[in-house]
Amino acid sequence: MNNFSNMVWVESRKAIRSRMPLWTAIGSLFMPFGIAFLMYVSKNQEIAHKLGLISAKADLVAYAADDWQAYLGLFGQLIAAGGFILYVLAVSWVFGREFADGTVKDILAVPVRRASILAAKFLITGIWSAGLALIIFVVGLALGAAIHLPGGSASVILQGSLLVLATAGLVIVVVIPFAFFASLGRGYLLPVGMAILALMMANLVAVAGWGEYFPWAVPGLLAQGKSSLTLASYAVVMLTGLAGMVATYLWWKYADQSR
Amino acid sequence: MNLTIETENLGKRYGSVQAVENLSLQVKEGEIYAFLGLNGAGKTTTIRMLLGMIKPTSGSVKVLQTPVKLGSREPWARVGYMVEVPHSYPELTVRENLEVARRLHPGTPPQAVNRVLERLGLGMYANRRTGNLSHGNALRLGLAKALLHEPRLLLLDEPANGLDPAGIVEIRELLLELTRKQGVTVFMSSHILAEVSRLAQRIGVIHKGHLIQELSAEDLEHNRRKRLLLQERDVEAAYQVLAAHGQPAKILQNGFIELKSPTAVESPEDINHLLVDAGFSPRQVIIEEEELERYFLRLVGMNGETQNE
Numbered sequence: 013m014n015n016f017s018n019m020v021w022v023e024s025r026k027a028i029r030s031r032m033p034l035w036t037a038i039g040s041l042f043m044p045f046g047i048a049f050l051m052y053v054s055k056n057q058e059i060a061h062k063l064g065l066i067s068a069k070a071d072l073v074a075y076a077a078d079d080w081q082a083y084l085g086l087f088g089q090l091i092a093a094g095g096f097i098l099y100v101l102a103v104s105w106v107f108g109r110e111f112a113d114g115t116v117k118d119i120l121a122v123p124v125r126r127a128s129i130l131a132a133k134f135l136i137t138g139i140w141s142a143g144l145a146l147i148i149f150v151v152g153l154a155l156g157a158a159i160h161l162p163g164g165s166a167s168v169i170l171q172g173s174l175l176v177l178a179t180a181g182l183v184i185v186v187v188i189p190f191a192f193f194a195s196l197g198r199g200y201l202l203p204v205g206m207a208i209l210a211l212m213m214a215n216l217v218a219v220a221g222w223g224e225y226f227p228w229a230v231p232g233l234l235a236q237g238k239s240s241l242t243l244a245s246y247a248v249v250m251l252t253g254l255a256g257m258v259a260t261y262l263w264w265k266y267a268d269q270s271r
Numbered sequence: 272m273n274l275t276i277e278t279e280n281l282g283k284r285y286g287s288v289q290a291v292e293n294l295s296l297q298v299k300e301g302e303i304y305a306f307l308g309l310n311g312a313g314k315t316t317t318i319r320m321l322l323g324m325i326k327p328t329s330g331s332v333k334v335l336q337t338p339v340k341l342g343s344r345e346p347w348a349r350v351g352y353m354v355e356v357p358h359s360y361p362e363l364t365v366r367e368n369l370e371v372a373r374r375l376h377p378g379t380p381p382q383a384v385n386r387v388l389e390r391l392g393l394g395m396y397a398n399r400r401t402g403n404l405s406h407g408n409a410l411r412l413g414l415a416k417a418l419l420h421e422p423r424l425l426l427l428d429e430p431a432n433g434l435d436p437a438g439i440v441e442i443r444e445l446l447l448e449l450t451r452k453q454g455v456t457v458f459m460s461s462h463i464l465a466e467v468s469r470l471a472q473r474i475g476v477i478h479k480g481h482l483i484q485e486l487s488a489e490d491l492e493h494n495r496r497k498r499l500l501l502q503e504r505d506v507e508a509a510y511q512v513l514a515a516h517g518q519p520a521k522i523l524q525n526g527f528i529e530l531k532s533p534t535a536v537e538s539p540e541d542i543n544h545l546l547v548d549a550g551f552s553p554r555q556v557i558i559e560e561e562e563l564e565r566y567f568l569r570l571v572g573m574n575g576e577t578q579n580e
Contacts, residue, residue, distance in 0.1 A: 114358035265342035
């Protein structure tokens, strides 16, 4: 436990001093502010008239999220797509930077379990990702209140909020395998490439009707409130996260580290 | 005496490339062993196998009497190392990087950081981000990380590479002090024979993945080619006299007479007497030792046979 807390200190210090969490937090703010801005534009015809093409998009967003329930659903979908990319960046940085910066060799022949080092990395990634989800969610709530969205009963907001947070939880789980891709690719390129592929595949598979069994499509479907999701869908997500963790551990323990 | 490092028929193959083959090494406790080879000879691959970072395709490794396994925690509490170019977390300061290294070695007291900062002359850079360090100071930090937990064995890959002459002397003295006063064993790789000859008690020469020779510092002195060079006004006549007395000689382009026979090299005064008795007055009598670099190249079969004239 002492070793693990030491490793958590190490990982948190590296993350905080790099300012990467700060940059991803700033990046995550674009989501709620972007949505709120488009809704504001849609509600103000004078501004909409001046902005031209943007106003058409604003109308689309306003149409899709014209009350609290739809608005929170939109946030769930944002986390499923945009949040996913941010989380992949976080996990790629935590694991891939050891290879990109050449520091991995300094954590290999040490009297600390490889599992403790990796667990601390996963914990920091999880906290970081959850923090981003909370920022998006809390700012989204505040902006929703600021633009006076209708239909804001306590139960609607509570239910919508749970959906957003559950979506974020699922996304945090499905990005775990990207730690393995960052390790395997010894940097950032492979996980980011695989993330783009996963998003494309998620859309294709969802259109084909198999989305509820494709782990990277499940969070998006949940955010949309699709009733087709079953226990098996959640099991697939959990198994994907578990497989990512095991693969990362096995790779760090048994792969040749020749660079 | 205990063996600190023991490898038996160690080998590593990458596809069709045999990086290291049948490497059997024994490094005794408290000695400085230099692992000498050209770039790509297999030095770093060997060090990584010693550290359990690469799985050998054949043979076995024991470090501090512990069989080395991939991903194991043993015996690294007693081993300090620096592999290839020393890297650190660029966003952290020198002190923070050492703090990270300290926490990776449980049981190392917090004051070890200050101690090693002072020892490696990094005190004035303690609060500087390592991304802004010079190469020399980055190397010092790499050594500081290796020494932080007071290891019994140091595995150092090219520890003086990139240091200025003063830094090289400083590191040499530090390593000598560690072995003499604290009994630390040092296994270091290098591609510069002159550098390790002043430090190592034993030298293993690796070439194309094979350990081609192991020699002591005395062997090194003994094995290097020596020649006797004479300068004389009448070179031709002196040459004839030497030949008549059974001393094979050669007239070099620079006007010197070169003698390589053991009798000439070991007793230059006899050659001098011989010439003086024959009425010559040698202006210079020089014993020249083969340069270390040339000797090394000769050992690995590269351009070693040509001598500068």
